[in-house]
Amino acid sequence: xxxxxxxxxxxxxxxxxxxxxxxxxxxxxxxxxxxxxxxxxxxxxxxxxxxxxxxxxxxxxxxxxxxxxxxxxxxxxxxxxxxxxxxxxxxxxxxxxxxxxxxxxxxxxxxxxxxxxxxxxxxxxxxxxxxxxxxxxxxxxxxxxxxxxxxxxxxxxxxxxxxxxxxxxxxxxxxxxxxxxxxxxxxxxxxxxxxxxxxxxxxxxxxxxxxxxxxxxxxxxxxxxxxxxxxxxxxxxxxxxxxxxxxxxxxxxxxxxxxxxxxxxxxxxxxxxxxxxxxxxxxxxxxxxxxxxxxxxxxxxxxxxxxxxxxxxxxxxxxxxxxxxxxxxxxxxxxxxxxxxxxxxxxxxxxxxxxxxxxxxxxxxxxxxxxxxxxxxxxxxxxxxx
Amino acid sequence: xxxxxxxxxxxxxxxxxxxxxxxxxxxxxxxxxxxxxxxxxxxxxxxxxxxxxxxxxxxxxxxxxxxxxxxxxxxxxxxxxxxxxxxxxxxxxxxxxxxxxxxxxxxxxxxxxxxxxxxxxxxxxxxxxxxxxxxxxxxxxxxxxxxxxxxxxxxxxxxxxxxxxxxxxxxxxxxxxxxxxxxxxxxxxxxxxxxxxxxxxxxxxxxxxxxxxxxxxxxxxxxxxxxxxxxxxxxxxxxxxxxxxxxxxxxxxxxxxxxxxxxxxxxxxxxxxxxxxxxxxxxxxxxxxxxxxxxxxxxxxxxxxxxxxxxxxxxxxxxxxxxxxxxxxxxxxxxxxxxxxxxxxxxxxxxxxxxxxxxxxxxxxxxxxxxxxxxxxxxxxx
Numbered sequence: 217x218x219x220x221x222x223x224x225x226x227x228x229x230x231x232x233x234x235x236x237x238x239x240x241x242x243x244x245x246x247x248x249x250x251x252x253x254x255x256x257x258x259x260x261x262x263x264x265x266x267x268x269x270x271x272x273x274x275x276x277x278x279x280x281x282x283x284x285x286x287x288x289x290x291x292x293x294x295x296x297x298x299x300x301x302x303x304x305x306x307x308x309x310x311x312x313x314x315x316x317x318x319x320x321x322x323x324x325x326x327x328x329x330x331x332x333x334x335x336x337x338x339x340x341x342x343x344x345x346x347x348x349x350x351x352x353x354x355x356x357x358x359x360x361x362x363x364x365x366x367x368x369x370x371x372x373x374x375x376x377x378x379x380x381x382x383x384x385x386x387x388x389x390x391x392x393x394x395x396x397x398x399x400x401x402x403x404x405x406x407x408x409x410x411x412x413x414x415x416x417x418x419x420x421x422x423x424x425x426x427x428x429x430x431x432x433x434x435x436x437x438x439x440x441x442x443x444x445x446x447x448x449x450x451x452x453x454x455x456x457x458x459x460x461x462x463x464x465x466x467x468x469x470x471x472x473x474x475x476x477x478x479x480x481x482x483x484x485x486x487x488x489x490x491x492x493x494x495x496x497x498x499x500x501x502x503x504x505x506x507x508x509x510x511x512x513x514x515x516x517x518x519x520x521x522x523x524x525x526x527x528x529x530x531x532x533x534x535x536x537x538x539x540x541x542x543x544x545x546x547x548x549x550x551x552x553x554x555x556x557x558x559x560x561x562x563x564x565x566x567x568x569x570x571x572x573x574x575x576x577x578x579x580x581x582x583x584x585x586x587x588x589x590x591x592x593x594x595x596x597x598x599x600x601x602x
Numbered sequence: 603x604x605x606x607x608x609x610x611x612x613x614x615x616x617x618x619x620x621x622x623x624x625x626x627x628x629x630x631x632x633x634x635x636x637x638x639x640x641x642x643x644x645x646x647x648x649x650x651x652x653x654x655x656x657x658x659x660x661x662x663x664x665x666x667x668x669x670x671x672x673x674x675x676x677x678x679x680x681x682x683x684x685x686x687x688x689x690x691x692x693x694x695x696x697x698x699x700x701x702x703x704x705x706x707x708x709x710x711x712x713x714x715x716x717x718x719x720x721x722x723x724x725x726x727x728x729x730x731x732x733x734x735x736x737x738x739x740x741x742x743x744x745x746x747x748x749x750x751x752x753x754x755x756x757x758x759x760x761x762x763x764x765x766x767x768x769x770x771x772x773x774x775x776x777x778x779x780x781x782x783x784x785x786x787x788x789x790x791x792x793x794x795x796x797x798x799x800x801x802x803x804x805x806x807x808x809x810x811x812x813x814x815x816x817x818x819x820x821x822x823x824x825x826x827x828x829x830x831x832x833x834x835x836x837x838x839x840x841x842x843x844x845x846x847x848x849x850x851x852x853x854x855x856x857x858x859x860x861x862x863x864x865x866x867x868x869x870x871x872x873x874x875x876x877x878x879x880x881x882x883x884x885x886x887x888x889x890x891x892x893x894x895x896x897x898x899x900x901x902x903x904x905x906x907x908x909x910x911x912x913x914x915x916x917x918x919x920x921x922x923x924x925x926x927x928x929x930x931x932x933x934x935x936x937x938x939x940x941x942x943x944x945x946x947x948x949x950x951x952x953x954x955x956x957x958x959x960x961x962x963x964x965x966x967x968x969x970x971x972x973x974x975x976x977x978x979x980x981x982x983x984x
Contacts, residue, residue, distance in 0.1 A: 458733055463721040464664045469625040501627050504674040507645055509631075 226253050226287050229294050229328055230261045230272050237270045241323035244268075247314075249321060250279025255287035263324075270324065281313035294328050337364050337398050340405050341372045341383050344436055348381045349539075352434030355379075358425075360432055361390030366398035376435065392424035405439045410529065412544060430568050433542050459535055474513060475499045476589040484552060484581070484594075486559065488512045495559040497552075498591075516561075517552030519580045519600070523560045524549040525573035546570050550579060550597055563591075566598040573599075604702045606823035608833030609981070611640040612942040612949075617814035617930050618784050620718040626663065629815035630675050630714050641819050641829035643708060645677035649828075651819075652706030653682045655697055657690035657713030659934055661726050664719065676712060686713075689885075690816065690938030691967030691977045695839050697820045707822045708829075714815040715932035723811055723933070730971065736847075743887075743933075744808060746848055746971035748800025751890040753853040755802055758893065758907040762802060765889040766793035767911055769806050769928060772886070776925025778954050784810075785929060807889040810930040816939050834945040838872065838980035840865025848972060856898030859968075859976040863899045866964075866978040875900045879980075880960040881920035881947050883940035885927050885968045892916065892926070895966060899978065923947070923955040937967015941979055948983040 230251075242265050249263040262277040263270060276282070285293070289308045292298035300322065303309040311318060341362075353376050360374045373388040374381060387393065396404075400419045403409035411433060414420040422429060468476060471487065475498050478485045487499035487510040494503060495514060503510050525548045531540040546565035555561075565573055566582065579597040587593045613636035615621075615629050637643070644650040654676035658668040665671060669685040676683050684700075686693040690713035697709035717723045727743035754760065770793060776785040788806055796806040819829060826833040842865070844858035845851050863875070872878045882901060886892040893907030901919065902910040916922065922929075924943040927936040944963035946952045960983075967977040 456733055458737075460729065462661070462664070462725045462729075464719055465622075465721075466664075466719065467622055467625045467628075467716075469623070469628040471628075472625065500674050501631050502674050505679050507634075507675065507677055507679075 224257060225291050225330060226257045227259065228331065229291070230263075230274070232328065233263060233272050233325055234270055236326040236328065238324060238326060239268055241320070241325070242268055242270060245317075245320055247280045247317050248278055249317065250276045250282035250313075251290075252276070252282060252284040253287050253290050254284070258287045258290075265324070279313060281311060281315060281317045283309060283311050283318070285309040295330070296327075335402055335406070337368050337370060337401055340402070340439055341370075341374075343439065344374060344383050345381055347436040347439065349434060349437050350379060352431070352436070353379055353381060356428075356431060356435075358391045358428045359389050360428060361387040361393035361424075362401075363387065363393060363395040364398050364401050365395065368398035368402075374432075374435070381435065390424060392422060392426065392428045394420060394422050394429065396420040407438075407540075410544070427568065438538060438540070461536060469501070471499050471501050471510075476591070478513075478515075479591065479593040480587045480589045482518065482581075482583050482587070482593075483515055484517045484561070485513045486516050486555065488514050495555055497555070497559060497561045514554065516554040517550075517581070519578060520550045520552035520555070520561075522548055522565070522573060522575055522577045522579060523551040524575065525565060527570055527573070542567065544570065546573050548573065548597065563594055564596040566596045569599045605704065607698050607701045607820055607836050608823060608826040608830075609836065609941075609945045610643075610819040610821050610826055610829035610833060611637050612816070612818045612945050613637045613640070614781055614816040614939060614942055615814045616781050616783050617812040617932070617939075619811055619813075619930075621716065621813040622718070624813075626658070626714040626716055626815070627671060627675060629716075629813065630672055630712055630817075633712060633815045633817040634675050634710075637710070637817055637819050643710075643819055643829055645681060649708075651677055651681070651708050651710045653684060653697070653700050653708075654710045654712065655684045655686060655693045655700075657686040657688070657693045657711070657934060657938060659687060659715065659726075661729055662715055662717065662720065662932075662934070672712065672714070676710065682706070688934075689967040689969035689975065689977060690935050691941050691965065691979060692841070693938065694818065694820070694836070694941055694979060695841065695977065697818075698836055698839060701820060701822050707825045709820040710817065711820065711938075712815070712817040713935050713938050715934040716813040717811045717932040718813050727933075741848075741971065743971055744803065745800045747888045747891075748803050749848060750853040750894075750972035751800075751802050751888065754890055754894045754907075757854040758897070758905050760890055760893065760908050760911075762794060763790075764893070764908055764911045765802065765804070765807055766790045768886075768889040768892050768916070769793045771914075771916060772889075772892075772922065772926050772928035775923055775955065776929025779925050779929060780953065781814075782925055782929045784812075785925065802890070803888050809887045809927040809936070812930040812932050814932065814935065816935055816942050818942060818945070830949075832949045832951075832983065834948045835982050835984075836979060837982045838866040838868070838870030839978070840867075840869065841975065841977040844970075844974045846970070846974060851972075853972055854894075856894065856973075859895060859898030859973065859978075860900070862976040862978045866980050870980040872980065875964075876902075879919075879962050879964045881923065881944065881957045881963050883924060883926070883944045883963065883965045884922055885936040885940055885966055886922065887927050887933070887936065887968065889928065891968075891973070892921070892928075895968070895973075896921070898976075899964070899966065901964075920957050920960075923952070923957065933969075937965065937969075937977055940967060941965035941981070944979075944981050948981055 246266045251261045262273045373384045486495040486497045489503035491506040529544045533540045548565045549560040578600045581594045613633045656669045693711040731737045776782040793806045796804040840862045842858040842861035896902040931939045944965040947960045963981045965979045969975045
C-alpha cells in the first residue's frame, strides 16, 4: 500500500467507529481502550465504552489497555487482512494494561468500509503529463482543447510539441476542440465508453482538425484512478497476483527470415508450392497441403484489395506494462496483387479508414520510417483514394 | 500383447546448445524428410500415415497449443493429429495404442524442443510448480532433483566421486555420438571442481541445455515390411505417476519407476530383468539418476547403486552408449531419444556405438519433479 492510498484511512477508521457500534457487542462492558498508531496518518485515540455506548476521543484518556501498532498494520487488521492475534504474537501489535479486555473488542463494531475513490476530471488532466507515452506523441505538434461540461468539468488544453506534453488550464489556440460531459469523459478515460462510439452517438463533439484526435488515443498511458484503500476479500478466497514471463529469443529459420528481411526493403514475399502452385503468406518451410518444401519465392503486392475486413473493439493488455493497443482496430485480410483465392495476407487497416472498409476497395501498405525486419514494418494498409 | 507393432525407422537431428539458425519447424522437417526417405511413407489417405503424434511443450515453445506450429509438417491438413505434452516416449505409447486398437496401421511420431529459446530452462521448470506454495518457495526441476539426490545418495552411499565418474563416462560416450557434436570431454577433477547448482548436484552433473528433434515411424506387423527390413518390435510398455507434492513421497524409494517397470516386464513376459536386455538407455537428467534408475528398474541390486558405479556396471550392462541425457538431450525428448537410440542399436544402425548382436533393449523416460513420472519400453528384433 502506498502512502497516498492509505492517507486519512486510520483517522477515518476511528471516526466511523461510533456509527458502527454493535449494541450486543459492547453490552455490559465498561473500559477505556487506548490506541497509539504510529507512522504517517497515525495518532492517538481512546475508545471509551460505557453502558452500551461508545465515545471515541482523539487522545489517550486514562486507558485500561493500550494497543500500539503501525498504521499499515492497523488498517490491515481492520480490513481483516491481518489477524490481530497473529499480529500480536509476531510483535507487530504491542499491548500494555489489561489484555483480557481486548478479547471482547473484536465484536464491538460492524465491518469497516473504506470510502470509495472519487475520480475527478481535474485529476485525469492533472496526471496527463506524468502519463505521456513517448511513442504516441513522437512527431506530433498540436493543441487539443477540451471543454468538459457538468459540475465536475472545466476547460483544458493539451499542448503536444517535440515529444513533450504540457497541460494548460483554459482553451489556448486549439487545433481541435472536444466537448463532452464530465461523466462521459471519465467513462472514456477508464475505457468504459469507446471514444469512437461516443463521437458517432453525439456524446462527444469535435470542432477543428479531426485527424489529430485519431492519434490522441495514443498520447497517454492508461489512467489509474486514485484508490481509497485495498479491496477486501473473504479470508479463504485470497487471490495471488503473479506475472508469468520468460524472455524469449525466437529463431526465424531461413524461410521466415527471408520473408522478414524482404520487408526491410519494402518487399512482400510469398512462397510457392512446386506441386499445387499455391502461394503461402507468410512463407513457411513446406506447403501445408502437399507437405513438400517450397523453395520458390514470389514478390506480391504491395498494393491489393480488401478481401475480408473486420473491426475489433477490444485489445488484450501487455502483461508487463498493462498497456493496450489502440481500439477499435481493423483486422483485415488483403488480397495483394499477384494472389488469388485464399492467398490472403493478414494485416491492419488504418484506423481512420475504418468507416470505408469494404470488400474490393484498393489499398496500399504504409511503411514505418525505420524498418527492422518485422511484420510491423508495415504500419498498416490504407485505402487508395482515386 | 495384442496386435504386434514395429518401429520401422527413427531419425534425429543433432542436439546442440543453441540452434539459433533454425526454428522448430526446420528441425522437425529434417526429421520428417529422413523418415520419409528411409521408409517411402507418405500422407496418402489409404496407405500412408494414418495418425501423426507430435510432442511439444507450450511453455518451451511460448505458444498456446504448441502443436499448431507443426501442423504443416504433420500432414495436419485434414489429417488425424494428436499431441503429447509430456515426455516424448509417451508418443510411442499413444502410437502403439492407436495401432493395437486397429484404429490405424501407420503412425508418425515427431517431437521437438528448444531449450535455448527461453532465457533459462529453469524458468520453464519453475512454472511446472503450483503458484500457491511451491513456486514462491523456489522449487524448480533442478532444486527438486537436489532433494532427491540427497535422499538417494544417503541411502545408497553415493559420493561426489561416484557422480563424477558417471559424468566423465557419459561425456566420453556422447563424444562418439554423431548426434552430439557439441560435446566436450571432461576430467574427474573438472567435475569435482564444478560449481554447485543444488547440493550435491554440480553444474556438470546436469544434462546440458540443447535443441533438437526426434521422430519415428510405427506400423502394424502386417504392414511393417512395406517400410523396413529390420523392424524393432515393441514388446512391453509401462508407466506410472507418483505424487506431485514432494512431501507426499519417499524421494529415495523409486516407487513410480518400480511400478512402471513391472507393468512393462509383465506385458513383455520378462521374469529376470537383469539378464533380459543386451543394452539399456536411461534418462539421466542428473548424474545421481543413472544408478538410481538402474535400481528402480531392477537392473542392479536394491541399494547397490554405488557398487554398480565402482564396478563400471554402465559398461558391462551396456547402459547409455549414446551418452544418455547427460550427453545433451532436452527435457521432453530425453526418453524419446532413448527409445530411438535403442531402436537404432537393434536395427544395427548405431555406428561406432553399436553393441554387437544386440537383440533386446530397454528404453526409459522420465518427467516431472524428482522423477515423478516414469515410462519404460522394452524392445526386441527378430
